[in-house]
Amino acid sequence: MTKAEAFYNSIKGKKVAFIGAGVSHRDLLVQFAERGAQVTLCDKKESVEAFGELGEKLQQLGVQFSLGEAYLDGLKGQDMIMRTPGFEYFTPELQQAKAAGSEITSEMxxxxxxxxxxxxxxxxxxxxxxxxxxxxxxxxxxxxxxxxxxxxxxxxxxxxxxxxxxxxxxxxxxxxxxxxxxxxxxxxxxxxxxxxxxxxxxxxxxxxxxxxxxxxxxxxxxxxxxxxxxxxxxxxxxxxxxxxxxxxxxxxxxxxxxxxxxxxxxxxxxxxxxxxxxxxxxxxxxxxxxxxxxxxxxxxxxxxxxxxxxxxxxxFSGVEHRIEPVRCLDGVQWYNDSIGTSPTRTIAGLRSFDQKLILIAGGYDKHIPYEPLAPEIIAHVKTLVLMGATGPVIERCVRDCEGFDESQLTILHADTMKNAVDTARGAAAAGDIIILSPASASFDSYPNFEKRGEDFKAIVNAL
Missing domain, CATH: 3.40.1190.10 (Mur-like, catalytic domain)
Structure with missing residues (x-):
């Protein structure tokens, strides 16, 4: 008997709570229920219907639901709790359950x-x-x-x-x-x-x-x-x-x-x-x-x-959203580097080119310092299009940075991705390179950087 077989045999009759029904849990919820575990799904969603077909299947398998504002009440009295990566480990309700004897683990x-x-x-x-x-x-x-x-x-x-x-x-x-x-x-x-x-x-x-x-x-x-x-x-x-x-x-x-x-x-x-x-x-x-x-x-x-x-x-030609060529239009080459969710990632992207770029940056604020990004923008960017919560933060760091010259670096602002693309296009001439590399997370406008990159590509390809 393999370790996996022994484990799945051991969960029969066990009370197991899953926090969330995202990528890491969708299949496991079904597997655990089919193996005889007493499964509870704890989620902020307000109704079973919000889970679509998965909710229907879980109901048929006898899964219990702890939903809405008090969804963490479902953690009480569980033998095992499956934590999703996005759920913070030191959340008081989770630590209380651990102190009460629940095994806290995760898919990984x-x-x-x-x-x-x-x-x-x-x-x-x-x-x-x-x-x-x-x-x-x-x-x-x-x-x-x-x-x-x-x-x-x-x-x-x-x-x-x-x-x-x-x-x-x-x-x-x-x-x-x-x-x-x-x-x-x-x-x-x-x-x-x-x-x-x-x-x-x-x-x-x-x-x-x-x-x-x-x-x-x-x-x-x-x-x-x-x-x-x-x-x-x-x-x-x-x-x-x-x-x-x-x-x-x-x-x-x-x-x-x-x-x-x-x-x-x-x-x-x-x-x-x-x-x-x-x-x-x-x-x-x-x-x-x-x-x-x-x-x-x-x-x-x-x-x-x-x-x-x-x-x-x-x-090997690379992974999507990582300095990914999108298209060349009117002599302007567009790149999707939506993986640029931090200054260091964006710096790496900027250094990958041997000419000054038009950069679209800004997004959700993860409270990380942007001062290290400023000199790199001054060195590698000729037009900066800023958006999102970190847009003003990035602009302030750039303007305060030694070497900033308003005649050499144009700073523009946009309120949506479509607006940012149009603004960047308006600033470009044949031979220019435009890159989306936000140096910020996406959560102010998108669920993840992949969706942000997909939206950017769709907008660019529709030009």
């Missing part, structure tokens, strides 16, 4: 406990989706069956019974998923840690500690890949249980992956140097994507051959 925590194959876990403030995708593609190039999921889009626990020991799981992990985890992956990658999600975390230290959880429960046989240039990730070396690998594009390291002065992406271990590919052969745009390739090389070395790494580097 259970997956780590039940998965029968090797797990690669990737986290960081920037680059984790592209790094995860590169690692997955490298294993696919080796002929492996790869299960890619987590924060990247699909829940893996509902599929755990299909996974074989010889497969590979590649899991992107957010701080919200990691904050309560007590299991770590076989291979852990932390790209970097910069201020982010400070509207949800108590402070920067809580955010760092959540990220650190990815490596705290590793073993001496595990592997850890850390960004060398980031002070915080470099400082996590003291927490490494197994073998430590660095990645950086700025200097040679003793063990890991780095960029040579001649543009070669190199891997070194035990004094043996391998030149994998030259950056001029890499299909992805931008030096930040060279860094993503370097961490993928360091992570997969030993499991993936260097020629397969090079093949992926030369052919």
């Amino acid at each position: 925590e259970l997956f780590f406990e039940l998965c029968p194959c090797k797990i690669y876990g990737i986290t960081g403030s920037d680059g984790k989706t592209t790094s995860s995708s590169l690692i997955a593609e490298m294993h696919k190039a080796m002929g492996k069956t790869v299960w890619l999921g987590g924060n990247i889009g699909r829940a893996l626990l509902p599929l755990v019974h299909e996974i074989r020991p010889e497969d590979i799981a590649v899991v992107e992990l957010s701080s919200f998923q990691l904050i309560s985890m007590h299991t770590s992956p076989d291979v852990a990658v932390i790209t970097n840690i910069t201020p982010n999600h400070l509207d949800h975390h108590k402070d920067m230290q809580e955010y760092i500690d959540a990220k650190r959880n990815i490596l705290l429960y590793q073993s001496e046989d595990s592997k850890t890949v850390l960004g060398y240039q980031n002070d915080i990730t470099r400082g996590l070396e003291k927490d490494v249980k197994g073998k430590r690998y660095w990645f950086t594009r700025f200097e040679k390291v003793d063990c890991g992956a780095y960029l040579e002065d001649n543009g070669d992406l190199c891997f070194i271990e035990d004094g043996v140097l391998t030149r994998v590919v030259n950056k001029d052969e890499v299909k992805l745009r931008g030096l930040h994507n060279v860094e993503n390739l370097l961490d993928a090389i360091a992570a997969t070395a030993g499991d993936v051959s260097f020629d397969k790494m090079a093949l992926v580097a030369k052919t």
Whole structure:
């Protein structure tokens, strides 16, 4: 009997509450109910009808509902509570339930406990989706069956019974998923840690500690890949249980992956140097994507051959919403970089071009500092179109920044995405590049950055 089979047998008759019915829970709600668990769905929605077909199915399976303003009342008296990543772990009602004896877990925590194959876990403030995708593609190039999921889009626990020991799981992990985890992956990658999600975390230290959880429960046989240039990730070396690998594009390291002065992406271990590919052969745009390739090389070395790494580097064209070409119209090239939900992400996008850009930025305020973005805007942007709650904040930082020259940087404002696109188009001439890279979250206008990027592309493609 597999671990997954034993687990699902064990939940029969157990009282299990699910907080929310989002991506990570939709299939699990049905699976748990079909396996005989006494399931309660706790959600802010006011009625069962609001869940559509899922609500009807759950009713047929005997699922109980705790809805509306007092939805967390459903947590009382439960044997197990499944927390969705978006629900804050330190919410008083959840901690009270834990103190009363409820087991607090999540889809990802259970997956780590039940998965029968090797797990690669990737986290960081920037680059984790592209790094995860590169690692997955490298294993696919080796002929492996790869299960890619987590924060990247699909829940893996509902599929755990299909996974074989010889497969590979590649899991992107957010701080919200990691904050309560007590299991770590076989291979852990932390790209970097910069201020982010400070509207949800108590402070920067809580955010760092959540990220650190990815490596705290590793073993001496595990592997850890850390960004060398980031002070915080470099400082996590003291927490490494197994073998430590660095990645950086700025200097040679003793063990890991780095960029040579001649543009070669190199891997070194035990004094043996391998030149994998030259950056001029890499299909992805931008030096930040060279860094993503370097961490993928360091992570997969030993499991993936260097020629397969090079093949992926030369052919992988990127992930949607990440400096994604949209169209060329009237000689103006449009790019969708909606993944730019923080200043560091937008800075990476701006540095990917060798000319001054027209930038659309601004959105929901996560209470992160925008001062580091200002000099980059001055250096790389000729017209700045601002929108959303952070628009005035970004403008103030730019105007207060040394080197700001009103004659060299035009600042405009828009109240909707359509207005922003029209404003940017009006400011552009043939040969210009317009990029949406908001340096902000999307929640003031969209449920997530994907929907924001899709709306931007639809508007641009309709011009």
